[in-house]
Amino acid sequence: MEAYYRATRAEISLDALRVNLTAFRQAIPEGMLLMASVKANAYGHGAVGIAREAEAFGVDYMGVAFLDEAIQLRQAGITKPILVLGYVPAAGLAVARDYDITIALFRYDILEAAAALPENGKQLAVHIKIDSGMGRLGMLPGLEAERFIERALTVKQLRVEGLFTHYSKADELDKAYTEQQYERFNGVVDYVRNNALPISLFHAANSATGIDTPNWGHGMLRLGIGMYGLYPSAQVNQKEIALEPVMSLKTAVAMTKTAPEHWGISYGARYVTSGQERIGTLPIGYADGFSRMLSGKAEALVRGTRVPILGTICMDQCMIALDPAEQGGVQVQADEEVVIMGRQGDEVITADDIADKLGTINYEVTCMLAARVPRVFVRNGAVQSISNPLL
Ligand SMILES: Cc1ncc(COP(=O)(O)O)c(C=O)c1O
CATH class of the missing domain: 2.40.37.10 (Lyase, Ornithine Decarboxylase; Chain A, domain 1)
Structure with missing residues (x-):
């Protein structure tokens, strides 16, 4: 509803949002996709309003934390691809498929639940999550990830579109650990490429990566805090990109x-x-x-x-x-x-x-x-x- 009767409000500058999106678009390598991370109500800014503006700007993907956040965007008319970055329980798989929502995949039981979905002519798009050193979600690089990828590719109900990982220290001055994560993820990407497996999108970048080490981002920048005009930390090179708080x-x-x-x-x-x-x-x-x-x-x-x-x-x-x-x-x-x-x-x-x-x-x-x-x-x-x- 377009009304409020209290003095307290958050003003959200769509102009600043565009400044920040443009700055990142220009800073990242040519051809790299841009995801607007609108999880947690767009970091408090208002998910639907931010997603609409990001869609009009021309971002390639939306990122959310869980399925309800993705459905909220679909129900508000957002048509861009949406990736659920976090865990979707088996009970949400059919709904995700119905709404054309892409989910992160990193568990065999969920994979098998997807394989048991009644076929309806539609595939559930998934991005397989690799834990390259965040210690959170994802399959470990090497045999564990490789076997999982191979199994996912045999499931007719699934379309394995992507592979992704998340950096834990990309916002720190010392990039040694991030480089290690990058190399581990590369090992899995190489496996996919060397075996000509049909997965086309690899992504690893958050805002800090987009600012400091865009070449370690692979095919897509998952842009969160930077889009809202804030720097991920005091240690990133703030001179690299000028941001405006939204x-x-x-x-x-x-x-x-x-x-x-x-x-x-x-x-x-x-x-x-x-x-x-x-x-x-x-x-x-x-x-x-x-x-x-x-x-x-x-x-x-x-x-x-x-x-x-x-x-x-x-x-x-x-x-x-x-x-x-x-x-x-x-x-x-x-x-x-x-x-x-x-x-x-x-x-x-x-x-x-x-x-x-x-x-x-x-x-x-x-x-x-x-x-x-x-x-x-x-x-x-x-x-x-x-x-x-x-x-
Ligand atoms: C998996 C994943 N990708 C991307 C982001 C965006 O990170 P940032 O807000 O630092 O750009 C987050 C945020 O926490 C995340 O969890």
């Missing part, structure tokens, strides 16, 4: 007050005023994904000025200091815009700033944004569409 988290002042001296602010009165202080109440809290663990650490932007969050972040609300923003003497008014993440004037609070305060990574910061925060898709300064699952 998400800004904004709200507005719900109430202002001048609190007396020694006035407790929020649960536990962990912050107490040391004199008369101007306080602003914001309608955003930990239930929106603004973690309570940021209490006493987070900041917000008001009138282009950084102000601290005061005291404990509540479920739906939190308080900020208004005095730093009122140095000009003009009091902040109710309903004035406040930026929690993003730019206001010359100041910016990044997902990495928030991640550092939480001891996590930017990926988790955007993924944490709750469903109840409307996603407002903006192009050229104008609202393009709104996603609000509540209404």
Whole structure:
């Protein structure tokens, strides 16, 4: 539904998304396919809105974590190939085939369940997952992977389209381990090629690979965090590709007050005023994904000025200091815009700033944004569409 009635919203810049997609398209080797990783609600940005824009841009593939995420995209009208990167239980195989959804394959029992599917003239497309050193999903390189590939190729219900692996340290400065993973995966790719097996697509790249070592990506870049304008780590070569953050988290002042001296602010009165202080109440809290663990650490932007969050972040609300923003003497008014993440004037609070305060990574910061925060898709300064699952 295209409506929302709260001040808190995530603005999603479709212009920035295009800048980032274009930057990666230009940076990767000619002919390399581009997958938009829209799992986890497009890293919190809104899966359908992001997938629609990525499809219009011309990405070649969508990537999701599990089957329900893929079905959501199909039901929203996404027609590009979709790969489920994670585990699909046997109960999902027929549904995946019906929806033309490609799945990752890495277990014999699932392979045999596919072989037992009633034939209906359609094949279930699969990409076989190789564990080259991530230690997560996939067959081990060598005989284990080779036997599995050979068996999968005999199953009439399956079309083995691809083979893929995932790097665990591609975002680190030292590329020795990634090179080792690349070589292991190459061993399996060579086996397929030397035996002329009918598998055409090999892929190994994530954002970090796309930035630092695109030639180790094989045939497709599975682009996640970089598409959202964030770097996978501080160690990748950020000068290689200029990215623009796609998400800004904004709200507005719900109430202002001048609190007396020694006035407790929020649960536990962990912050107490040391004199008369101007306080602003914001309608955003930990239930929106603004973690309570940021209490006493987070900041917000008001009138282009950084102000601290005061005291404990509540479920739906939190308080900020208004005095730093009122140095000009003009009091902040109710309903004035406040930026929690993003730019206001010359100041910016990044997902990495928030991640550092939480001891996590930017990926988790955007993924944490709750469903109840409307996603407002903006192009050229104008609202393009709104996603609000509540209404
Ligand atoms: C299998 C796989 N491929 C690609 C990606 C995209 O990675 P990134 O967001 O670092 O580009 C992920 C993300 O976790 C993943 O799990």
